[in-house]
Amino acid sequence: xxxxxxxxxxxxxxxxxxxxxxxxxxxxxxxxxxxxxxxxxxxxxxxxxxxxxxxxxxxxxxxxxxxxxxxxxxxxxxxxxxxxxxxxxxxxxxxxxxxxxxxxxxxxxxxxxxxxxxxxxxxxxxxxxxxxxxxxxxxxxxxxxxxxxxxxxxxxxxxxxxxxxxxxxxxxxxxxxxxxxxxxxxxxxxxxxxxxxxxxxxxxxxxxxxxxxxxxxxxxxxxxxxxxxxxxxxxxxxxxxxxxxxxxxxxxxxxxxxxxxxxxxxxxxxxxxxxxxxxxxxxxxxxxxxxxxxxxxxxxxxxxxxxxxxxxxxxxxxxxxxxxxxxxxxxxxxxxxxxxxxxxxxxxxxxxxxxxxxxxxxxxxxxxxxxxxxxxxxxxxxxxxxxxxxxxxxxxxxxxxxxxxxxxxxxxxxxxxxxxxxxxxxxxxxxxxxxxxxxxxxxxxxxxxxxxxxxxxxxxxxxxxxxxxxxxxxxxxxxxxxxxxx
Amino acid sequence: xxxxxxxxxxxxxxxxxxxxxxxxxxxxxxxxxxxxxxxxxxxxxxxxxxxxxxxxxxxxxxxxxxxxxxxxxxxxxxxxxxxxxxxxxxxxxxxxxxxxxxxxxxxxxxxxxxxxxxxxxxxxxxxxxxxxxxxxxxxxxxxxxxxxxxxxxxxxxxxxxxxxxxxxxxxxxxxxxxxxxxxxxxxxxxxxxxxxxxxxxxxxxxxxxxxxxxxxxxxxxxxxxxxxxxxxxxxxxxxxxxxxxxxxxxxxxxxxxxxxxxxxxxxxxxxxxxxxxxxxxxxxxxxxxxxxxxxxxxxxxxxxxxxxxxxxxxxxxxxxxxxxxxxxxxxxxxxxxxxxxxxxxxxxxxxxxxxxxxxxxxxxxxxxxxxxxxxxxxxxxxxxxxxxxxxxxxxxxxxxxxxxxxxxxxxxxxxxxxxxxxxxxxxxxxxxxxxxxxxxxxxxxxxxxxxxxxxxxxxxxxxxxxxxxxxxxxxxxxxxxxxxxxxxxxxxxxxxxxxxxxx
Numbered sequence: 001x002x003x004x005x006x007x008x009x010x011x012x013x014x015x016x017x018x019x020x021x022x023x024x025x026x027x028x029x030x031x032x033x034x035x036x037x038x039x040x041x042x043x044x045x046x047x048x049x050x051x052x053x054x055x056x057x058x059x060x061x062x063x064x065x066x067x068x069x070x071x072x073x074x075x076x077x078x079x080x081x082x083x084x085x086x087x088x089x090x091x092x093x094x095x096x097x098x099x100x101x102x103x104x105x106x107x108x109x110x111x112x113x114x115x116x117x118x119x120x121x122x123x124x125x126x127x128x129x130x131x132x133x134x135x136x137x138x139x140x141x142x143x144x145x146x147x148x149x150x151x152x153x154x155x156x157x158x159x160x161x162x163x164x165x166x167x168x169x170x171x172x173x174x175x176x177x178x179x180x181x182x183x184x185x186x187x188x189x190x191x192x193x194x195x196x197x198x199x200x201x202x203x204x205x206x207x208x209x210x211x212x213x214x215x216x217x218x219x220x221x222x223x224x225x226x227x228x229x230x231x232x233x234x235x236x237x238x239x240x241x242x243x244x245x246x247x248x249x250x251x252x253x254x255x256x257x258x259x260x261x262x263x264x265x266x267x268x269x270x271x272x273x274x275x276x277x278x279x280x281x282x283x284x285x286x287x288x289x290x291x292x293x294x295x296x297x298x299x300x301x302x303x304x305x306x307x308x309x310x311x312x313x314x315x316x317x318x319x320x321x322x323x324x325x326x327x328x329x330x331x332x333x334x335x336x337x338x339x340x341x342x343x344x345x346x347x348x349x350x351x352x353x354x355x356x357x358x359x360x361x362x363x364x365x366x367x368x369x370x371x372x373x374x375x376x377x378x379x380x381x382x383x384x385x386x387x388x389x390x391x392x393x394x395x396x397x398x399x400x401x402x403x404x405x406x407x408x409x410x411x412x413x414x415x416x417x418x419x420x421x422x423x424x425x426x427x428x429x430x431x432x433x434x435x436x437x438x439x440x441x442x443x444x445x446x447x448x449x450x451x452x453x454x455x456x457x458x459x460x461x462x463x464x465x466x467x468x469x470x471x472x473x474x475x476x477x478x479x480x481x482x483x484x485x486x
Numbered sequence: 487x488x489x490x491x492x493x494x495x496x497x498x499x500x501x502x503x504x505x506x507x508x509x510x511x512x513x514x515x516x517x518x519x520x521x522x523x524x525x526x527x528x529x530x531x532x533x534x535x536x537x538x539x540x541x542x543x544x545x546x547x548x549x550x551x552x553x554x555x556x557x558x559x560x561x562x563x564x565x566x567x568x569x570x571x572x573x574x575x576x577x578x579x580x581x582x583x584x585x586x587x588x589x590x591x592x593x594x595x596x597x598x599x600x601x602x603x604x605x606x607x608x609x610x611x612x613x614x615x616x617x618x619x620x621x622x623x624x625x626x627x628x629x630x631x632x633x634x635x636x637x638x639x640x641x642x643x644x645x646x647x648x649x650x651x652x653x654x655x656x657x658x659x660x661x662x663x664x665x666x667x668x669x670x671x672x673x674x675x676x677x678x679x680x681x682x683x684x685x686x687x688x689x690x691x692x693x694x695x696x697x698x699x700x701x702x703x704x705x706x707x708x709x710x711x712x713x714x715x716x717x718x719x720x721x722x723x724x725x726x727x728x729x730x731x732x733x734x735x736x737x738x739x740x741x742x743x744x745x746x747x748x749x750x751x752x753x754x755x756x757x758x759x760x761x762x763x764x765x766x767x768x769x770x771x772x773x774x775x776x777x778x779x780x781x782x783x784x785x786x787x788x789x790x791x792x793x794x795x796x797x798x799x800x801x802x803x804x805x806x807x808x809x810x811x812x813x814x815x816x817x818x819x820x821x822x823x824x825x826x827x828x829x830x831x832x833x834x835x836x837x838x839x840x841x842x843x844x845x846x847x848x849x850x851x852x853x854x855x856x857x858x859x860x861x862x863x864x865x866x867x868x869x870x871x872x873x874x875x876x877x878x879x880x881x882x883x884x885x886x887x888x889x890x891x892x893x894x895x896x897x898x899x900x901x902x903x904x905x906x907x908x909x910x911x912x913x914x915x916x917x918x919x920x921x922x923x924x925x926x927x928x929x930x931x932x933x934x935x936x937x938x939x940x941x942x943x944x945x946x947x948x949x950x951x952x953x954x955x956x957x958x959x960x961x962x963x964x965x966x967x968x969x970x971x972x973x974x975x976x977x978x979x980x981x982x983x984x985x986x987x988x989x
Contacts, residue, residue, distance in 0.1 A: 111508065111513075113510065121522070124592075127592075221609065221927060236983075244983060330767060422934060423938050448930075
């Protein structure tokens with residue numbers, strides 16, 4: 001296979017979308033090869049990098065070597081006593097933590113406990129989940145300490161070089177001063193970073209590791225010990241022959257269709273209403289604008305329950321259908337896959353179009369009317385004006401919001417939970433044919449205690465959602481043509 | 487090269503350490519067996535007592551109706567007065583009535599004493615979250631029926647443990663409006679001449695009566711039920727031989743909703759659905775049940791005893807609208823709202839036949855009980871409370887305030903409120919016509935597959951031209967049987983696909 005990216009040069013300007021897609025897909029194998037080649041290169045360079053580090057250690061000044069062996073010692077050797085003591089104390093604190101708690105927590109992270117709880121006998125037993133959490137925390141603390149240790153080495157080197165250039169060794173006050181001057185960004189960011197690690201990164205890492213355990217089913221209710229099971233949860237999800245795997249594939253396909261269509265409907269619905277209300281011929285614009293805002297202001301789940309009632313078997317919609325001689329329909333029944341999906345799209349549009357409308361109204365207010373005047377003089381039709389002026393401008397300004405809406409729709413829990421919850425359809429594992437991944441995740445983890453499988457699905461949702469978002473954003477004019485409208 | 491080797495060896499060692507530690511590294515087996523010889527020791531000895539400054543506090547979890555009716559306050563006040571000299575104070579746990587001890591207890595948030603249904607309480611057994619009770623120290627034990635004893639017996643490693651003291655038997659009964667019975671019923675609706683309105687004892691007659699009421703006025707119905715609620719609908723299957731789990735509801739690998747002639751029971755659902763409206767497919771009927779019953783649009787509904795109060799108050803309201811004063815309305819409602827066991831079903835499953843053998847209907851039921859949390863710090867005080875709450879006087883008082891059907895035989899005989907219902911339920915329990923909700927892990931997986939299937943069956947009369955379970959105007963028992971087999975399979979896969987070691 002020729003390992004070069006194919007470029008089609010037979011077109012001037014923008015190529016047709018079909019050609020661009022064909023080229024993109026034809027180049028996928030080459031991109032794969034290139035990616036793995038780069039990755040291989042990185043691995044091949046590891047021995048060289050180790051050798052370079054070893055050389056650096058060998059040639060390092062004595063003070064730096066001392067700081068490598070015992071944090072703060074290099075500083076003390078260079079007469080920075082207070083700073084040296086602080087590094088020493090940090091090291092001592094870490095050692096104490098590791099001896100008393102951290103080492104055990106790291107071991108427990110792998111063992112996940114050995115003594116099963118027995119409340120009848122008052123035996124508390126080992127809490128595997130807590131052990132996993134504390135283990136992750138111990139690794140994070142170790143990571144932080146390593147950062148401090150390397151900072152200590154860099155500081156010893158920096159001081160050595162500074163003195164070697166003929167300067168006087170900076171005292172503690174001067175060092176402290178530099179923390180609020182030259183290195184203020186470090187000082188300012190330390191606490192937020194710690195906060196992010198503890199309250200944001202730690203739960204995410206915990207969720208990721210949970211996906212590699214058997215924490216679910218009876219283990220949750222009995223408090224039994226949890227075991228690491230490797231990739232079993234993912235294997236089950238991707239086993240096409242099994243009910244679980246086929247459910248996952250079916251729900252994923254529907255989820256993507258739902259998210260794309262919903263985003264399209266909500267976005268263009270909002271834009272359409274905004275454009276309509278922007279027209280001079282429309283009278284009473286304030287009142288018309290207020291109506292969708294009212295729909296927006298009502299709590300979402302109240303609206304959903306109201307719609308559920310309206311479309312219920314004895315609800316007003318069926319009442320009027322039968323009043324006019326029709327046959328009532330089961331909009332959310334077991335056979336009502338597509339009617340339920342369609343209602344889901346429309347109800348979601350009811351909930352989301354107002355926010356898109358408000359957004360588009362604000363953006364359209366900034367659009368220069370001269371552009372339309374010029375287009376009219378050039379003979380552009382209303383459609384052409386929309387395609388060439390309005391749409392690029394609005395899309396440029398709202399791509400990040402659009403991605404946010406897509407994500408929101410991809411993970412839209414409420415619509416089908418309230419409209420058609422509590423149904424399991426044949427051919428699906430603990431799910432119905434309108435459930436999205438997030439609903440399935442809820443069914444598995446909250447209704448049925450399958451937390452580990454839920455965690456595995458969360459990871460997959462995260463990967464899919466983030467990949468789509470990044471690709472869309474990077475390819476969007478908001479990113480690639482940032483200066484266009486400036 | 488030497489440095490590289492050292493680094494490689496060090497890295498390999500670092501990776502090996504966690505591998506040997508993984509999943510306990512074999513130590514779990516060592517700690518697996520824990521002797522239960524001293525299990526009941528915590529109930530021996532003198533009752534724990536507090537001091538005036540630091541009294542012992544018992545947190546009691548009760549249901550919402552006990553709270554709203556004031557019964558719980560009365561119970562707590564009575565107990566606190568009786569044990570004031572020991573400085574033991576029982577308080578409302580202030581938790582949701584369905585709160586889960588398995589998640590709260592290990593972290594110290596759970597109650598000391600719990601009052602819940604058997605499916606809730608007994609599911610705590612596998613995790614040992616509620617503690618076995620010393621039978622010899624339970625005052626109510628000898629008065630409990632066998633069904634209550636069996637329901638609260640937990641088997642582990644060949645040993646039996648008693649886990650909760652039953653207070654209240656609960657199962658669906660047929661609640662009907664006596665004033666809606668036609669005046670000419672003795673000539674038109676008493677074929678066997680036994681002086682009982684036929685629809686109350688024979689579901690075939692109820693089927694005909696429902697059709698007749700609708701024919702007379704399309705707004706009026708006979709028997710009405712939402713089939714999306716499996717608790718109420720399962721009985722039709724049980725009556726024909728179905729069961730939830732094998733080995734007395736303990737073997738979750740044996741799921742039996744298709745057992746025996748269960749498809750006949752499914753056919754009953756299908757036929758009855760045809761006399762109702764589309765509201766029987768989802769929860770529409772349940773949502774408006776009390777109001778429609780009170781308005782006289784529904785003649786009969788299956789209901790549990792705890793909803794009797796709502797039926798009564800709604801009917802009183804309806805009578806008031808008709809011009810009665812408060813006293814008259816209450817008297818009329820109390821007189822006209824009656825209850826009886828669910829009518830017998832035709833053995834053939836055909837509701838259109840007039841003759842033929844009948845079989846007693848079986849219903850799914852439950853027994854609410856008091857149990858003690860394994861996490862309580864005061865087991866003896868908790869036991870004292872449990873004995874107090876399940877005493878003869880307290881159970882009778884509970885019946886007076888809440889209208890429950892007492893599980894204690896002596897209280898069941900002596901109770902005064904809804905006594906006919908209480909006696910009927912007790913009799914049904916003795917005759918095994920109440921299939922108690924299973925109490926094992928996995929029971930929570932049966933509801934949604936069942937609800938989906940029952941809704942699907944009830945939907946059939948409303949799929950003109952596209953029926954799935956009807957052939958030639960009659961139930962297609964083969965198709966219904968296939969559906970019930972699928973239900974069993976779905977429940978099995980829900981329990982065992984990812985069972986986490988409970989296989």
